[in-house]
Amino acid sequence: MKTRQLFILAAFLTFSGISLxxxxxxxxxxxxSSLKFDPKIxxxxxxxxxxxxxxxxxxxxxxxxxxKVLKKIGYDYENEMEDGGxxxxxxxxxxxxxxxxxxxxxxxxxxxxxxxxxxYLPENAGDLSFKTAWIEGVKGYGIGEYLTYHFRPSSPxxxxxxxxxxxxxxxxxxRENSRVKKLKLxxxxxxxxxxxxxxxxxxxxxxxxxxxxxSDKNTNWEKIEKEEMPxxxxxxxxxxxxxxxxxxxxxxxxxYFDGIDVHCFAKGTKILMANNSLKNIExxxxxxxxxxxxFENKKLIDAKVTKLISVTHSNLLKLKFADNEIxxxxxxxxxxxxxxxxxxxxxxxxxxxxxxxxxSNLKVGDKIFIPEKxxxxxxxxxxxxxxxxxxxxIELSESNNFIANGMLVKTENVK
Numbered sequence: 001m002k003t004r005q006l007f008i009l010a011a012f013l014t015f016s017g018i019s020l021x022x023x024x025x026x027x028x029x030x031x032x033s034s035l036k037f038d039p040k041i042x043x044x045x046x047x048x049x050x051x052x053x054x055x056x057x058x059x060x061x062x063x064x065x066x067x068k069v070l071k072k073i074g075y076d077y078e079n080e081m082e083d084g085g086x087x088x089x090x091x092x093x094x095x096x097x098x099x100x101x102x103x104x105x106x107x108x109x110x111x112x113x114x115x116x117x118x119x120y121l122p123e124n125a126g127d128l129s130f131k132t133a134w135i136e137g138v139k140g141y142g143i144g145e146y147l148t149y150h151f152r153p154s155s156p157x158x159x160x161x162x163x164x165x166x167x168x169x170x171x172x173x174x175r176e177n178s179r180v181k182k183l184k185l186x187x188x189x190x191x192x193x194x195x196x197x198x199x200x201x202x203x204x205x206x207x208x209x210x211x212x213x214x215s216d217k218n219t220n221w222e223k224i225e226k227e228e229m230p231x232x233x234x235x236x237x238x239x240x241x242x243x244x245x246x247x248x249x250x251x252x253x254x255x256y257f258d259g260i261d262v263h264c265f266a267k268g269t270k271i272l273m274a275n276n277s278l279k280n281i282e283x284x285x286x287x288x289x290x291x292x293x294x295f296e297n298k299k300l301i302d303a304k305v306t307k308l309i310s311v312t313h314s315n316l317l318k319l320k321f322a323d324n325e326i327x328x329x330x331x332x333x334x335x336x337x338x339x340x341x342x343x344x345x346x347x348x349x350x351x352x353x354x355x356x357x358x359x360s361n362l363k364v365g366d367k368i369f370i371p372e373k374x375x376x377x378x379x380x381x382x383x384x385x386x387x388x389x390x391x392x393x394i395e396l397s398e399s400n401n402f403i404a405n406g407m408l409v410k411t412e413n414v415k
Contacts, residue, residue, distance in 0.1 A: 024194060026193075027193050027194065029163070029195070029196070029198065029205055031198075031203065033202070035130060035164055035201040037169060041086055042131065047069075048070055051066050087169065088129065089130060089164075089256055096158070097257075101126075102126055102149045103150045104123070104149075105123045105147060106122050108146050109136050109137035110135065110137045111249055120133060120135035122134050125147055125253070125255050126149060126255065129254070130164055133168070133169070133251045133253040134253075136250050139248075143239065143240070143241070146235050148233050148236075149234045150232075150233050151232050151233065153232065156259050156260060157210035157211060157259050158210070158234075159211070159258065160208070161185075161208070161256075162204070162206075162258070164203060164204075165180055165200075166179035166201075166252070167251035167253060168254075169253070175245050176244050176246035177244040177247050178250040179241060179242040179244070179251065180197050181199070182196055183239065184236070184237040185236060186235040186236075189233065189235065211259075238250055260412075264393040265328050265329075265404055266316060267282045267392065269327070269392070269404050270406075271284060271403065272291040272372070273290055273291065281392040281404065282310070282390065284392070286308065289304055290396070290403075291303070291402065292399035293371045293399075300403075303398050304397045305395070306395045307394065308394055309394070310392050316385040316391065317383065318385050319379050320383065321368075321377045321379060322377070323377075327385060329391065332410070333409065336367055340359070341357070342362035343360075343362050344362045344363070346360055363379070365378065369408045370406050371408050372403070393412060396411055
């Protein structure tokens with residue numbers, strides 16, 4: 001690699017809170033959701049999805065025979081569809097993956113399957129499904145084999161890695177195949193941490209300082225991505241395993257991520273400027289003066305924009321009001337009539353961003369503050385928006401809030 005690229009890479013990793021000379025640290029997980037699946041329930045849902053796909057999930061087009069079959073297998077499609085697929089990793093709504101996710105997943109090897117309906121490809125460990133798995137393809141337990149996740153320089157930063165260890169589609173598959181006991185994590189091929197995994201059917205969570213692109217105002221990330229900066233990678237190498245009851249083959253069902261830089265508004269969101277005009281958020285520039293709210297004196301004040309941040313999202317949320325609406329990410333806080341900041345995904349807002357007081361949950365019926373009119377407007381509905389689109393947010397030098405589509409919203413302050 002050229003000296004210029006190495007210099008940029010060193011800066012990139014330093015901005016990410018990663019030192020090239022950093023010692024490898026031992027890490028132990030917190031535990032998330034249970035991964036105990038009942039294959040019969042999965043089969044029931046797959047049969048139901050086959051039927052629903054024939055009518056493009058338009059329940060009004062279901063025939064009497066369709067409804068009879070759904071009733072026979074005990075599938076309440078109108079309610080269960082809201083929770084997504086039985087083996088889905090992510091619940092509906094916005095997540096770190098709204099910013100695009102990884103570009104690809106590769107591996108040192110994978111097991112060739114004799115069954116043409118099943119495969120154990122490396123991308124299975126990044127397909128956001130607990131039903132599939134990557135299984136290494138060498139003789140023995142696969143010590144030294146690895147998965148590599150490839151990211152764009154502009155990918156949202158990662159603060160959490162979640163591992164679904166083993167072949168979790170059923171307890172039988174989990175026990176028969178080997179599971180990982182220790183994973184060695186590399187950032188851009190530099191050793192970074194040892195992840196110690198438990199032998200349990202449960203999500204295993206590891207939290208980090210932000211890894212990846214940093215929103216640094218002195219760094220031209222657009223130029224770096226376009227002209228000079230290569231992709232960056234995370235590699236997970238198998239160091240030790242828990243032997244399977246039947247097979248040596250070692251499996252990982254999923255390694256997925258959560259993080260920051262996905263806290264934004266859709267293109268076209270109107271920002272209140274200092275001269276009381278409205279400007280589309282995507283047209284805001286560094287140095288612009290916008291309106292902010294002074295809670296102590298209960299009045300609008302001026303604040304200078306220090307940065308406009310843009311990320312591509314899917315699965316945004318549309319908050320609907322009687323005479324207004326706004327498209328936002330689930331973790332963006334709004335000021336509501338309970339005198340608190342509130343976000344649809346309050347847990348993520350609290351985990352990734354600094355707040356003087358804890359962010360509350362935002363739901364239908366809550367009322368968001370409209371500073372110009374000194375009133376609160378009630379949320380009538382919250383709709384999921386699936387299509388990908390560019391989104392934006394701003395940083396301010398002297399305030400932590402601004403007015404978007406008339407509503408008081410909070411700026412990011414990353415932990």
